[in-house]
Amino acid sequence: MMNSNFKLSFRAIWKNKSFSLINILGLAVGIAASLLIFLVIHYEKSYDTYQSRYDRIARMVTIDHNPTTGEVTGSHSMAPRPLADALRRDFPGLEKVAAMQGVGSAQFYIPVQGQEEKKYKVDRGVFFAEQSLYDIFDFSWIVGNTKGLEEPNTAVINESIARRFFGTPESAIGKTVQMWSYRVPLRVTGVFKDLPENTDVPVCIGASYPTFKNLIGKDWDSWRSLGGGTQLFVLLSPSQELAKLQAQSPAFVKRNYREEQEHALTRIDLRFQPMREVHVDKRFDTLKKDNLSPQELWGMMLIGAFLLMVACVNFINLATAQSINRAKEIGVRKVLGSDRPQLIRQFLQETALITALAVVLGSLIALIATPYLSDLMGKQLSMNVLHSPVILLFLLIIGLVVTLLAGFYPALVLSGFNPLLAIKSRISNRTVGGISLRRGLVVFQFVIAQLLVIGTLVVIKQMSFFRNKSLGFEKEAVVMVDLPSDSSLKVRYPYLVAEMNKLKGVEATSLCWTAPASNAIQLSDFYFNNDTEKQPYSAKRLYGDSAYYNLFRMSLAVGRLPFPSDTIRELLINETLVKKLGLGSSEDALGKTIRFTGGQAYPIVGVVKDFNDNSLRDGISPVVIAPDFNGYGTLALRLRKDDVNTTLKAVEKRFKEIYPTYMYDLTFVDDSIRSFYSNEALIAKLFQIFAILAIFISSLGLYGLVSFMAVQKTKEVGIRKVLGASIQSILYLFSREFTILIGVAFLIATPAAYYFMHRWLSGFHYHTDMGWEIFLLAIVMSLVIAWLTVGYKAVRAATANPVKSLRAE
Secondary structure (H helix, E strand, C coil): CHHHHHHHHHHHHHHCHHHHHHHHHHHHHHHHHHHHHHHHHHHHHCCCCCCCCHHHEEEEEEEEECCCCCCEEEEECCCCCCHHHHHHHHCCCEEEEEEEEEEEEEEEEECCCCCCCEEEEEEEEEEEECCCHHHHCCCCEEEECCHHHHCCCEEEEEHHHHHHHHCCHHHHCCCEEEECCCCEEEEEEEEECCCCCCCCCCCCEEEEHHHHHHHHHHHCCCCCCCCCCEEEEEEECCCCCHHHHHHCHHHHHHHHCHHHHHCCCCEEEEEEEEHHHHCCCCCCCCCCCCCCCHHHHHHHHHHHHHHHHHHHHHHHHHHHHHHHHHHHHHHHHHHCCCCHHHHHHHHHHHHHHHHHHHHHHHHHHHHHHHHHHHHHHCCCCCCCCCCCHHHHHHHHHHHHHHHHHHHHHHHHHHHCCCHHHHHCCCCCHHHHCHHHHHHHHHHHHHHHHHHHHHHHHHHHHHHHHHHHCCCCCCCCCEEEEECCCCHHHHCCHHHHHHHHHHCCCEEEEEEECCCCCCCCEEECCEEECCCCCCCCCCEEEEEECCCHHHHCCCCEEEECCCCCCCCCCCEEEEHHHHHHCCCCCHHHHCCCEEEECCCCEEEEEEEECCCCCCCCCCCCCCEEEECCHHHCCEEEEEECCCCHHHHHHHHHHHHHHHCCCCCCCEEEHHHHHHHCCHHHHHHHHHHHHHHHHHHHHHHHHHHHHHHHHHHHCHHHHHHHHHCCCCHHHHHHHHHHHHHHHHHHHHHHHHHHHHHHHHHHHCCCCCCCCCCHHHHHHHHHHHHHHHHHHHHHHHHHHHCCCHHHHHHCC
8 A cells, every 4th residue: 555655656746747856956955954054053052062071060150240230240251260279168069170271372392302393383272271170071081191280381182282293192291392482391291082173171282270370470369360261160069959059159259259349349240150051151251262142043043944934835835736737636536435534645645755855855965065064164063864863863853844844735735626626627726725825925935035135135234344344443454473472582572673664565563462453451450540449340451562553543532642661651541441430521531540459550641532442243442551561472563555475475584583483473453353253254154045045945936836827828828929919918927926926025024124133233332224225135136036037937938839839738
């Protein structure tokens, strides 16, 4: 019986090859898109789930709030250095506590006897970490262990670093590498297997925490020591409940953050964040900074569902449209004894066969597209069903859902035909109510397509806004060269500047810490004038010499620049800090002082006009700019734009002559600023892909419907042509209804798109507006694509020989 039904299903599909192909291709594209989106979401949800103690790991995070209003004033995942020991002392229920400090990129040197030393740059994954970190998280040791990490100047490294530095993991044990220009020695005590990419603890090189403590020195016990890249993880004992620990947090803060609480206008809420929330909670940074927000994941999930529904709509449209052609078949089968449940099962089986073919084709499309999506997102996505059976389960569920969603209504329609009317060929579209349904489904398809088109256009416009908006300083043709921080090498800074100024293509140079728009040092403890309480917010601290201001072409509001100096004596502040200080005007700030904790007060001699110091996603921060030779670590160069490549070669050559033992490392400022918007750039590309897919699937459906209409209207077209109808009037016959339906879809999609994209734009402090031109372009694009789709088949019908058309059965 099953074999007979399968043959009937296969014959029905084969009989209508062109429509079956359209259905299979449309469903396959929808399934492939939903499968790729599922891979992304599954990957994002998989971070650190492989850890054997995953349910017992938590991270310490902080939320600052106003004690009077309760308003949240800030949130971060940074941990002060004394916090780890305080947690061990006050929370005996914690099995392990581990602090880690990120280094960012670092240079490493390996002396080789009788040869030139080896130099390496490691861009990420360099940390100082407590030994207990390797007990909280799962590390698989190839050779050696963590035993030496209780001592200073030791480290463990992963397999890739070991092979890069020493050839083999075994060769690395006992060897010493030197970090940074002042050559901190680190003896390798262990080599572990590379951690999976889906981890938020991406350790490649783990230097011992005592090394870090020795480097910090006397300021180690400061509760104000909040630096970027610091994280603190805890491992709960099996019987410990997170809620009970959290209930003890306020008392813990009161005991340990005494100075912080007494001399600040904000209050600290210290929280234990479960490991399952670390990757998805964008209020707090992760060490890799590669997480997508829950809202972005939900958005992708909805888009995947919509694309699949659009594909199912194609199937329903074509199936109901073709139902007239199968009317006699249904009538004969009913007369021969088939009941309605049997017919429904038969038609669902046909749908299941088409869906199965679509699932196979969609899986192949997804398999081919996975590497490209991985490169686009910078994540290691995999279609390996053997290692991830959940993918197979997803395909089975998708196959079942699509079969029911796409096949159930056509099966009801086909199985419900009156056998007498069917045999007498009195079944029509109007008889089964198919026209209204198909119109509604076409409208639904283009609502989804136009939502994605409008979303794509808005995102593209916002990205263009990012690129072109004036930041309050000039970033073009400015490069930042990393400098050695060792004191014996810093003495050559003035000579380096003098030599760079001699190069033909260099317009200006400046010693500084970082560019104006960057993740600069946060100044969290400072006092204005004679205030006894520190300011309830942080300010960015930019170090730059007397040329810094002019090199970046900032604008001075009032006052003057600080006198050239190797130490801090005078300050510049920005207009935002003037407002934060409650001053009436920029002139009121001149002569006032700012005092840093434990230091002297420095006079404000000038106010610079506001410039965007970070991403346009955020507002302008309060900024303090001061010269300080000890704070310099970068050489900024403004280059002439006529021959940048030649100038860069000359810069590199001269730099290596002055610093032959230090690696030359250069970045363009505009590239760094562009990296602020990597997430938005990814969303823009994904929107473009999804919009193209939605339009492609919708166009497939339109092509199928027009093809069917062309067959149904063969004689009508022939008669019209014999009576003198022009090709244009026949084209109008085919395209009129679809044009109206797309217009209706536009009227529905426009307010919905405006609402969602307005909410998305409101997440940026600076954003473009949604002008009428975006919506006009969206409807024009939809109409043009629809007319091209309809026009091809309509032109063929309009130019056909009317004699052959009139003879057609």
